[in-house]
Amino acid sequence: xxxxxxxxxxxxxxxxxxxxxxxxxxxxxxxxxxxxxxxxxxxxxxxxxxxxxxxxxxxxxxxxxxxxxxxxxxxxxxxxxxxxxxxxxxxxxxxxxxxxxxxxxxxxxxxxxxxxxxxxxxxxxxxxxxxxxxxxxxxxxxxxxxxxxxxxxxxxxxxxxxxxxxxxxxxxxxxxxxxxxxxxxxxxxxxxxxxxxxxxxxxxxxxxxxxxxxxxxxxxxxxxxxxxxxxxxxxxxxxxxxxxxxxxxxxxxxxxxxxxxxxxxxxxxxxxxxxxxxxxxxxxxxxxxxxxxxxxxxxxxxxxxxxxxxxxxxxxxxxxxxxxxxxxxxxxxxxxxxxxxxxxxxxxxxxxxxxxxxxxxxxxxxxxxxxxxxxxxxxxxxxxxxxxxxxxxxxxxxxxxxxxxxxxxxxxxxxxxxxxxxxxxxxxxxxxxxxxxxxxxxxxxxxxxxxxxxxxxxxxxxxxxxxxxxxxxxxxxxxxxxxxxxxxxxxxxxxxxxxxxxxxxxxxxxxxxxxxxxxxxxxxxxxxxxxxxxxxxxxxxxxxxxxxxxxxxxx
Numbered sequence: 001x002x003x004x005x006x007x008x009x010x011x012x013x014x015x016x017x018x019x020x021x022x023x024x025x026x027x028x029x030x031x032x033x034x035x036x037x038x039x040x041x042x043x044x045x046x047x048x049x050x051x052x053x054x055x056x057x058x059x060x061x062x063x064x065x066x067x068x069x070x071x072x073x074x075x076x077x078x079x080x081x082x083x084x085x086x087x088x089x090x091x092x093x094x095x096x097x098x099x100x101x102x103x104x105x106x107x108x109x110x111x112x113x114x115x116x117x118x119x120x121x122x123x124x125x126x127x128x129x130x131x132x133x134x135x136x137x138x139x140x141x142x143x144x145x146x147x148x149x150x151x152x153x154x155x156x157x158x159x160x161x162x163x164x165x166x167x168x169x170x171x172x173x174x175x176x177x178x179x180x181x182x183x184x185x186x187x188x189x190x191x192x193x194x195x196x197x198x199x200x201x202x203x204x205x206x207x208x209x210x211x212x213x214x215x216x217x218x219x220x221x222x223x224x225x226x227x228x229x230x231x232x233x234x235x236x237x238x239x240x241x242x243x244x245x246x247x248x249x250x251x252x253x254x255x256x257x258x259x260x261x262x263x264x265x266x267x268x269x270x271x272x273x274x275x276x277x278x279x280x281x282x283x284x285x286x287x288x289x290x291x292x293x294x295x296x297x298x299x300x301x302x303x304x305x306x307x308x309x310x311x312x313x314x315x316x317x318x319x320x321x322x323x324x325x326x327x328x329x330x331x332x333x334x335x336x337x338x339x340x341x342x343x344x345x346x347x348x349x350x351x352x353x354x355x356x357x358x359x360x361x362x363x364x365x366x367x368x369x370x371x372x373x374x375x376x377x378x379x380x381x382x383x384x385x386x387x388x389x390x391x392x393x394x395x396x397x398x399x400x401x402x403x404x405x406x407x408x409x410x411x412x413x414x415x416x417x418x419x420x421x422x423x424x425x426x427x428x429x430x431x432x433x434x435x436x437x438x439x440x441x442x443x444x445x446x447x448x449x450x451x452x453x454x455x456x457x458x459x460x461x462x463x464x465x466x467x468x469x470x471x472x473x474x475x476x477x478x479x480x481x482x483x484x485x486x487x488x489x490x491x492x493x494x495x496x497x498x499x500x501x502x503x504x505x506x507x508x509x510x511x512x513x514x515x516x517x518x519x520x521x522x523x524x525x526x527x528x529x530x531x532x533x534x535x536x537x538x539x540x541x542x543x544x545x546x547x548x549x550x551x552x553x554x555x
Contacts (some may be wrong), residue, residue: 077408
């Protein structure tokens, strides 16, 4: 059996201009990055702005497990399958972060015969967007520290600097550092921190900005510090927004690539869903809606994280309304939720499936609560038994959920025809999309609406630090912003060990921070880290390059 990278390397890619032509994009509207990838110009966006919108389909999943669910694979395969049934579809995905690529998760371009290509480029430097975001963020940090060094005219309190440096790599040693050591010429000594680029506010801003002017204004609104007398200091006070925008002027343009079967795929932005808002850019999604009858997009991790943030933050910000939600589930992941260790999930175990399937039930109800029709995509693996697959189908029937079996990993678009037909059918159903909470709610009321209605928590607790931070957010007049809750992806609770559908648990909010430029309040729960670390045996151990430049080990 071929590996993902071997399948990708054997594929015959279409020139990106030909992929673009399929959806009515001319060569003059492309900015080429080689033969197989390109950025989409602002002129294209203006030209198609009056086109009617296609149907918006969100792909999400149950809680992720070490067994893997195949959400991106399902997204790519569904796009390919739409073409098989004669529908015009464009996929809108996030760009992968180098952290997981070299860490434990691997790449984020799908798998098997449902991949987005060129796989190596996408999973490595791609078109340089991640580096541009990293540079813009760190320019702001450098300008702040330079301000401190050059007399501190704004009277910034070095103990209350909020902006953190970032790096697109898992590096736990940089979580907490001291900078400015080595004498007066090297700056002001203070405690500092690194976060991963995909958790940065600059990433969130890029993904939520409507155009370059909006981008610049949002960058200027970043809350970077407080003064000695407690007044807020913004990036615009440091005169940083113009230079930051200059670094991001190309990065704000969406990237066009293709699937194994030539389906157009727009990849742009890449915030994590456990520590950020987990969706690709507004610009990419809106462009896909104007270019196709169906825009198939994806939100990170389970529906309790990426989908909730897509619906409550991105859709609210951009005025989007999904027509259908595809909820990916697998026998393996449900058995894992039923208490089976990863090493045993390939074996038939109906008892474990019966225990774990309650996780699927919660996610179905969560998505229905937003008023959008749901389709369960049963992502088939070669080790699944017919009895197990029938059990999931029967569960969906009992719970009134539409469903379809998907085998896109092994068969590509052909293996997703049943799913594509079901999605088209469901998109014609009535959708009464609603948010989980109104903007008028207080910060705590919004947190509790998500924690109780989506996660199923019985109670939300707040540390003294969180109480103080919430008061500061509301004092700045930002209490009416949406909340972006940072939480473990492995459980509906804030405890990764609580699998299935836990009940009567309590969520603890340990801190809160304002992403003023992005336009939401970040809420930190449990032990979630904004700078991940590498595992004992990182994926980087297996990645290599031959003498002829051929990469191996990427997955």
